[in-house]
Amino acid sequence: xxxxxxxxxxxxxxxxxxxxxxxxxxxxxxxxxxxxxxxxxxxxxxxxxxxxxxxxxxxxxxxxxxxxxxxxxxxxxxxxxxxxxxxxxxxxxxxxxxxxxxxxxxxxxxxxxxxxxxxxxxxxxxxxxxxxxxxxxxxxxxxxxxxxxxxxxxxxxxxxxxxxxxxxxxxxxxxxxxxxxxxxxxxxxxxxxxxxxxxxxxxxxxxxxxxxxxxxxxxxxxxxxxxxxxxxxxxxxxxxxxxxxxxxxxxxxxxxxxxxxxxxxxxxxxxxxxxxxxxxxxxxxxxxxxxxxxxxxxxxxxxxxxxxxxxxxxxxxxxxxxxx
Numbered sequence: 001x002x003x004x005x006x007x008x009x010x011x012x013x014x015x016x017x018x019x020x021x022x023x024x025x026x027x028x029x030x031x032x033x034x035x036x037x038x039x040x041x042x043x044x045x046x047x048x049x050x051x052x053x054x055x056x057x058x059x060x061x062x063x064x065x066x067x068x069x070x071x072x073x074x075x076x077x078x079x080x081x082x083x084x085x086x087x088x089x090x091x092x093x094x095x096x097x098x099x100x101x102x103x104x105x106x107x108x109x110x111x112x113x114x115x116x117x118x119x120x121x122x123x124x125x126x127x128x129x130x131x132x133x134x135x136x137x138x139x140x141x142x143x144x145x146x147x148x149x150x151x152x153x154x155x156x157x158x159x160x161x162x163x164x165x166x167x168x169x170x171x172x173x174x175x176x177x178x179x180x181x182x183x184x185x186x187x188x189x190x191x192x193x194x195x196x197x198x199x200x201x202x203x204x205x206x207x208x209x210x211x212x213x214x215x216x217x218x219x220x221x222x223x224x225x226x227x228x229x230x231x232x233x234x235x236x237x238x239x240x241x242x243x244x245x246x247x248x249x250x251x252x253x254x255x256x257x258x259x260x261x262x263x264x265x266x267x268x269x270x271x272x273x274x275x276x277x278x279x280x281x282x283x284x285x286x287x288x289x290x291x292x293x294x295x296x297x298x299x300x301x302x303x304x305x306x307x308x309x310x311x312x313x314x315x316x317x318x319x320x321x322x323x324x
Contacts, residue, residue, distance in 0.1 A: 067094035071186035077231035105172030251320035
């Protein structure tokens with residue numbers, strides 16, 4: 001049986017080359033070994049754990065063996081953006097844990113929670129095929145049992161953009177991420193830059209709690225049209241996806257014209273373009289470190305544009321660095 005699995009893996013060996021860009025982080029002599037290990041690993045058993053205490057026991061065994069642990073928290077409905085996080089974690093750590101947990105504290109409206117899609121079967125298959133070691137799928141009641149929910153002062157991060165339009169959202173994010181971090185105790189945790197403000201919140205949380213965790217930011221994965229991959233995209237029609245490509249076009253326009261227009265003019269032009277086919281919730285250009293709105297380019301070394309639009313009732317979020 002083992003021979004059959006190995007032969008099957010080797011037959012498909014070339015497919016792994018599509019993620020060769022990740023191997024630039026490794027010494028040349030380790031690349032071939034890592035490629036073989038990563039591809040063969042998908043044919044080993046992935047363990048699904050639903051109870052926190054069981055996961056903690058598993059992590060303790062790994063820690064005693066000196067394993068470095070990577071962690072990818074998700075809310076399911078996995079796509080290739082999530083899988084890039086998993087693949088990077090696998091390359092940079094000995095063990096990878098992925099959580100699938102629809103956190104009720106992150107939802108402003110109960111109907112949004114009730115209507116959140118469940119694709120667990122497909123998600124588990126994707127993670128197994130990728131070679132993830134453990135997937136953690138807790139129930140909400142058991143997960144939060146005995147957990148004390150803290151309130152944090154995130155400063156301006158907790159006041160602008162997503163915090164302003166989704167009150168309470170980041171408090172829910174902080175609650176679930178902190179508890180997940182305490183359970184998994186990873187060395188590295190991987191998050192996409194698509195939710196850039198949330199990424200900044202999590203980095204701030206790690207600093208406030210003095211957690212020995214490296215938060216790794218990963219580039220946004222996009223479709224050919226430029227649309228940022230998101231679990232929400234499945235709700236868009238073909239026409240909706242076409243309209244959604246305007247978001248990337250507007251962000252790219254801003255990135256390519258900072259030497260011609262001031263920030264406020266770019267915001268107005270971007271909103272005017274988007275408003276032709278989308279409902280614009282906000283479009284802001286801020287400093288990506290302080291999150292202060294930029295009036296003059298001289299005020300920031302790292303300007304970034306942030307946008308939220310609604311298309312066919314779907315809320316889409318994106319951002320882009322405006323550095324040359």
